[in-house]
Amino acid sequence: MNRYITIILIGLSILIFSFDSSQTRLSEDEKYIQKADSVLALMTLGEKIGQLNLPAGGDITTGQATSTDLGQNIKDGKTGGLFNLKGVEKIREAQRIAVEESRLGIPLIFGMDVIHGYETLFPIPLGVSATWDMDLIEKTARMAAKEASADGINWTFSPMTDISRDPRWGRVSEGNGEDPYLGAKIAEAMVKGYQGDDLSDIHTILACVKHFALYGAPEAGRDYHTVDMSRNRMYNEYFPPYKAAVEAGVGTVMTAFNDVDGLPASGNRWLMTEMLRNQWGFDGFVVTDYTAINEMIDHGLGDLQNVSALALKAGVDMDMVGEGFLTTLEKSLGEGKITEEQIDSACRRILVAKFKLGLFEDPYRYCDTERATTEIFTADNRRFAREVAAQSFVLLKNENQVLPLQKNGTIALIGPLADNRENMAGTWSVAGRFDESVSLKDGIENALGDQAKILHARGANIVNDADLEARVSIFGKPTLRDERSAEEMIQEAVEIASQADVIVAALGEAAEMSGEASSLSDIEFPESQRDLLKALKETGKPIVLVLFTGRPRAMTWENENLDAILNVWFAGSEAGDAIADVLFGDVNPSGKLTMTFPQNTGQIPIYYNHKNTGRPLAEGAWFEKFRSNYLDVPNEPLYPFGYGLSYTTFNYGGIKVSNEQIKGDQKLTASIELSNTGKFDGAEVVQLYIRDVVASITRPMRELKGFQKVNLKAGETKTISFEIFIEDLKFYNYDIDYLWEPGEFEIMIGGNASEVKVTSITWN
Ligand code: BGC
Numbered sequence: 001m002n003r004y005i006t007i008i009l010i011g012l013s014i015l016i017f018s019f020d021s022s023q024t025r026l027s028e029d030e031k032y033i034q035k036a037d038s039v040l041a042l043m044t045l046g047e048k049i050g051q052l053n054l055p056a057g058g059d060i061t062t063g064q065a066t067s068t069d070l071g072q073n074i075k076d077g078k079t080g081g082l083f084n085l086k087g088v089e090k091i092r093e094a095q096r097i098a099v100e101e102s103r104l105g106i107p108l109i110f111g112m113d114v115i116h117g118y119e120t121l122f123p124i125p126l127g128v129s130a131t132w133d134m135d136l137i138e139k140t141a142r143m144a145a146k147e148a149s150a151d152g153i154n155w156t157f158s159p160m161t162d163i164s165r166d167p168r169w170g171r172v173s174e175g176n177g178e179d180p181y182l183g184a185k186i187a188e189a190m191v192k193g194y195q196g197d198d199l200s201d202i203h204t205i206l207a208c209v210k211h212f213a214l215y216g217a218p219e220a221g222r223d224y225h226t227v228d229m230s231r232n233r234m235y236n237e238y239f240p241p242y243k244a245a246v247e248a249g250v251g252t253v254m255t256a257f258n259d260v261d262g263l264p265a266s267g268n269r270w271l272m273t274e275m276l277r278n279q280w281g282f283d284g285f286v287v288t289d290y291t292a293i294n295e296m297i298d299h300g301l302g303d304l305q306n307v308s309a310l311a312l313k314a315g316v317d318m319d320m321v322g323e324g325f326l327t328t329l330e331k332s333l334g335e336g337k338i339t340e341e342q343i344d345s346a347c348r349r350i351l352v353a354k355f356k357l358g359l360f361e362d363p364y365r366y367c368d369t370e371r372a373t374t375e376i377f378t379a380d381n382r383r384f385a386r387e388v389a390a391q392s393f394v395l396l397k398n399e400n401q402v403l404p405l406q407k408n409g410t411i412a413l414i415g416p417l418a419d420n421r422e423n424m425a426g427t428w429s430v431a432g433r434f435d436e437s438v439s440l441k442d443g444i445e446n447a448l449g450d451q452a453k454i455l456h457a458r459g460a461n462i463v464n465d466a467d468l469e470a471r472v473s474i475f476g477k478p479t480l481r482d483e484r485s486a487e488e489m490i491q492e493a494v495e496i497a498s499q500a501d502v503i504v505a506a507l508g509e510a511a512e513m514s515g516e517a518s519s520l521s522d523i524e525f526p527e528s529q530r531d532l533l534k535a536l537k538e539t540g541k542p543i544v545l546v547l548f549t550g551r552p553r554a555m556t557w558e559n560e561n562l563d564a565i566l567n568v569w570f571a572g573s574e575a576g577d578a579i580a581d582v583l584f585g586d587v588n589p590s591g592k593l594t595m596t597f598p599q600n601t602g603q604i605p606i607y608y609n610h611k612n613t614g615r616p617l618a619e620g621a622w623f624e625k626f627r628s629n630y631l632d633v634p635n636e637p638l639y640p641f642g643y644g645l646s647y648t649t650f651n652y653g654g655i656k657v658s659n660e661q662i663k664g665d666q667k668l669t670a671s672i673e674l675s676n677t678g679k680f681d682g683a684e685v686v687q688l689y690i691r692d693v694v695a696s697i698t699r700p701m702r703e704l705k706g707f708q709k710v711n712l713k714a715g716e717t718k719t720i721s722f723e724i725f726i727e728d729l730k731f732y733n734y735d736i737d738y739l740w741e742p743g744e745f746e747i748m749i750g751g752n753a754s755e756v757k758v759t760s761i762t763w764n
Contacts, residue, residue, distance in 0.1 A: 029283065035360070036351035040344060042104060045330060048347040050078035051106070053326040054287060054318050057085025057094065070094075074108065075101045078326060080318060080350050081109035081155070086431055091152030092367040099363045107363035109354055111155035111208070115174060115428040116140070118147035120381040120573050121437070124426035124514075124550055125160065127392040127569030129176035130591035130644070132685045132709050134189045140388055141193025143381055145205045148431070150371035154357050155206040157254060159190035161241035162211055165605040167595065168221025170518030173427055173550030173570075175216060177594025178607045178641060180237050181704045184244035191248040199251065200358030202365050209245035210254035211289055213271055214238050218258060221604065223519050227258040232697065235732040237609070243280055251284040251353055255316060257292050264299045266292040267307060272315030285317040285349035294322040304328055309337045317346035377433065382574055389571035389578030394591040395645040396565040402542045403564045404585025404647060405502060407451045412500035413441060414459040414493045414536065415507045415529070417548045422477045426570025427515025427550060434476050436573070440506050440546060443576025447584055455500055458482050459493035460532040462510050472512045479510045486528060490535045497536050503543045504583070505533060505562075511570050514550025523601050525555045537561055546579060552597040556638055567591075585647065590683035590709070592644035592752065596637045603633060608641035608753035609700040642687050642704075642752035648678030648714060655749050655759040662763045664726075671721040672749045672757060676712035683711045688722045689756060690729065691746040697734050702748055702756075722749070729763065 026034065040048070055070055073079045074097045082094055091110050098108045116122045122140045131137065141159075148156060160174045161183055176186045187209060196204035214234065218225035229238065246253070253276060256265040265271055266288045276282045288311065296307035308324035309332040319325040332338045358365050395403070405411070417423060417440065424437035438446075444454055462479050463469050464486060473479040482489060497503050507529045512518060536543055544564040547553070558565060566589065568579050581587040598606045617627045622634045629635050653673035662668050676682060688706035692699040706722045724747070729740035742764040750756030 032352045032355050033348065035355050036348045039104070039106065039351055040348055043347070045333070045340070045343070047077040047104060048343050049325060049329050050076070051080040051347045051350050052318050052329075052343070053079055053323060054081050054083060054111070054320045055079060055323075056321055057082030057110070071097055074098050077102045077104065077106070079108060081111060083111035083157070083320070084113060084430060085110065086112070086151070088150075088152040088367055088369055088372040092364060092369075095363050095367060106351075107354060107359040109155050109206075109350070109357065109359065110153050110366070111157060112148060112153045113158070113428055113430050114144050114148045114153065114156040114205075115158050115160065116426070117144045117385065117429070117572060118151065118431045119377040119433055120147060120385050121425050121429050121432045122385050122388050123392040123569045123571045124173045125175060126173050126177060126550065126595065127571060128388065129182070129186055129594040130394050130569070131388065131391040132182070132592055132707055133391060134185055136388060136391060137186055138189040138193040139384070141190045142196070143384060145194045145196070146203045147376045147381065149203055149205050149366050150368070150375035151431075152367050152372070153205060154359070154366045155208065155252070156194055157208045157210060158194070159187050159207065159245065160210050161187045161245060162214070162216030163238045163241065164216030164595070165607040166217070166221040167523050167552040167598070168520050168601070168604060169216065169218060170223060170514045170520070170551065171216070171516055172552075172595060173514035176241070178596060179594060179609065179704050180240035182594060182707070183241035187241040187245040188248040191245050191250045195249065195251065199356040200361070202368070206251040206353060206357060207245070208252040208254050208287065209242055209250045211256035211265070212242055212253050212276065213256055213265060214260055215256035215258055221519050223517050224257045227260060229261070231736055232732060232734070235736055246276070246280045246282045251356070253282060253284065253286050255286060255288045255292055257289050257295060259299065264292070264296050264301070266316055267296050267301060267310040267314050269314040277315060285346070285353055286315055287318040288316055288320045288322070290320050291322040293319055293324040305332055308332065312338055312342050312346065317349050385572050386574035386578045386581070389574055390581045390587040392569060392571065392591050393579070393582050393589050394567040394593055394643075395589040396547070396567055396639055397559060397562065398645055398647070399563045401647070402502070402544060403566065403583065405544070405583050407448055407584055409501035410453040410455060410499060411444065412497040412503045412541070413444060413454055413456045413506065414497065414503060414532070415505050416458055416460060416462050416479065416482075417508060418456060418458075418506035420480060423479070423511040423548070424570060424575035425477065425572060426511050427518070432573070438574050438576035440576045440579055443578070443580035444504070444583070446577055447580035455496040457489070457493040457496045459489055459505070460486060460528040461489075462513070462528070463526045464528045469510070472510045472518065474512050477511045486531065490532050493532060494535050494539060497539045497541055500541060503536055503539070503541050504546060505536065505543055506546045506548065507533070508548035508553070509550055511550070521601070523551065523554050523598070523604075525553055525558055530557060533558065533562065544583070546583070552595050554598055554600045554638065556599050559638060585680075588647045588680050588682045589644070590646060590685065592642050592685045593639055594641065596641050597639040599633050599636070599638045602630070603637065606637050609703050611698050612701055636754070640752050640754035642685070643754070644685070644752070646678070646680070646682040646684065648676050648680040648682040650682075650684045650712070650751060651675045651677045652750060652757055655747060655757045657747065657759055657761055660761050662761060668724040668761065668763070669721050670724060670747045670749060670759070671719050673717055674710060674712065674720050675717040676714055679714050681711070681713045683709055684751060685709050686720050687750060687752065689748040689753065690724070691748070692729065692731070692741070693744040693746060695731075695741050695743070699731065702746075702753060704753075726763070
C-alpha cells in the first residue's frame, strides 16, 4: 500500500473513532450519519458518484480481478458494491482491491439474489408462503442469511413482496400470493430473518424489499408491462407488504421496472420520496432494479443523462448495472440539473449501510473462508429445508383417501419431472447446487428401499413445442427433452402403469417456466401432459398427480379425473425426500394456497377479496342474465385462496363473539370450536375474514385479518379465538385517509376464503 493511501486511511479511522467516542448523546442512527459524513468530507465528486454505482460482479474471477474493467473501476473508486459474484475467495479479492488499492479504501457491499435459500434451497417463495407459518418463514430467511454471509454476501435482493392476482405473470413464483395482510406478515418475517437485531453480526445480511412498487400488476400478465392502478387500490391492496417491510426496518428498497401512474417507478418522486421516505419514514437506501434507469429511455423519458437525473431527483441512491449515474451525473451537476446535496444524500445513505454492516470496522468480516467450508449446504440445513418443503405442499384433491400411499406393492412413477434433479430448485436460485437436489425418483427410492417395486417412464415432454421448451431449459436447468414421439412415450408409460398398483405422475412446469420474463398467455395444463394423463386414466389405476408449478394452473380436467393432486411447487434442494415424506404419510400435508387457482385463463384476474359490484350473482348460481358473470364458466375459482386439504378432516363449529354490539376502541373476541374428525394428527390454518358491510367507499367482500396454524391430534377439539380491534377495520377512504367507519361488519372464520362460518356484529 502506498504511503498516501495509508495516511488517508489513518485520518479516516481517527475521524471515525472521534465521532464514535464523543457523540454519546446522539441516537444510533445519528451516529451512523456522523460517521458517514466524516467519510463524505474526504471524498471527491467522482468518488461519491462511484459509490452510487452497482455493477454485476459475474466476470470477476480470483486472481484476475485487477485486469478487468471492474477491477479498474474498483481501484478508481467508481464502484459502491458488486452483486451476484459467488465465492468467498472472489469476494475477498474484490474487497482487497477496494480497500487496499482505491484512494480512500472504502469497502464494497456484496449483494446477491438470495431469494429462497443460498446453496441449501427452500421451496420457491410462493411455496414457502403456503406454510402460513411465520416462525418457519423467518427461520428460512435466517438460514439463508447464515449461508450467504458465510460465503461473503452481506446483502440480499429479497423479500419480493409484489402482490399479484395474475398467474400469467411468471414472477408470481417469487412472491407471496395475492393477499395484502398475509403478504405484510411474510414481509416482516423475512426482513427479521435476514437482518436479525444487529446488522453487524456476521450471520445477518441486509435485506432489500422489492420491487417498489406494483410490479405484480402488469397489464395482461406480461412481464415489465404497464401498470395503471387507482390510488385506492394501491394503498389498500398493493402497498401493505412493502410498508410492512419498511416498518420492520428493511435496510434497502429496490425500484420496479414498471410505470406507476404514468411515471416509471425509478423516476417517480411521489413514490420514492413522498411515499417511501416522507410518509413511511424509510431511512435506508434505494437501489434500482437491473438497468431500470436506462430503461426509462425506452419508456420515452429522454436520454441517459435525462433519466439518470430524473432518478436521482426522484430518490434513487444506487444504480444497478446501467452506469447512468456513473457516466452522466457530473455533467448534470455542471449544468445545474441536479445538486451536489442530492449526490451527497445518496452517497451518505450507502455509506451508512456499510457502517451498519460493520464493513468499515472490518471489510473482510464476511470473508471467512473457514465458515464457507463448514456452514453451507450442511446436513442440518438440508434437514430443515426438507421440513419446510413438506410444510409447503398443498393437497388439492384426495378422493377415497388414495393418499397416503402404502410402502409396498408396485408404483409406476411417470412424467418428465420424475427423474430431474436440476428442475427441483425452481426459479431464482443462483447459488444452488442443482445436480445435488433430490429428485422425486431419488426421494421415493430413499423412502422405500426394497419394500416396494418402482417402475419408471418419462411419458411425455413438458410441452410438445420444442421451441417453447428450449426457452425454459436455461440457467443450468435442462428439461432433458426426449426426442421420441409423444405416442411412443405414452405407450411405454401405459405399459408400465398397467403393471402397477398406483400411478404417481410427476407433471407440471419446468423450473424456468415461471420466474422473470416467463409470462404465459395460457395457463391451461400442458397438452402433452394432459394427453399422457388421459391415456393413463384408461388403465383404471389410481392416479396421484404430483404437480410441479411456479404459478396457479388451470386444471379442471385434472381435478375432475384424477384421484389425488399434491401441489409441490418447486421445493428446493430436498424436494424428492420431502415429497416422499408426504406421499407415504410420514408428514400430513397442511399447506394452504396463497393464490387463487382459476378454472381457466379467461377468469384472470381472479382473487378472493374482490368487491360485490352492483349486479352480483347469487352465491352458488352460475348464470343469470344481466348479472356479473360469464356465459361459459362459473365465477368460482377451481381452488380458492386459503384452500388445502389434509389426510385428516376438520370440522368448524359456529362463531361465538364476545359482544354483538361493540363500541369505540373495545376489543372483540371471535371464537370457533375446531375438531379433528379424521384418523390422523394434523395442522389446520384457521382463517379470519372481515367484511365491512356499509362504508363510504366500496369495500371487498371479505379481507383476511388473522390466521392461526393449529395442531390437532386425531379426535381432538380446540377453541380457536381471534381478538379483533378497530385497527383491523381500518382502510384508506376516498381521500386516502386511513380510518375505520362505524356500522355493520361480518366476521367470518373458516379453512379457506370460500368456506367460512359467518356472524354479524355492529361496531359503533
Ligand atoms: C430482477 C431483480 C433482481 C435483479 C438482480 C432483475 O432482473 O428483476 O429481482 O434482484 O435482476 O439480479
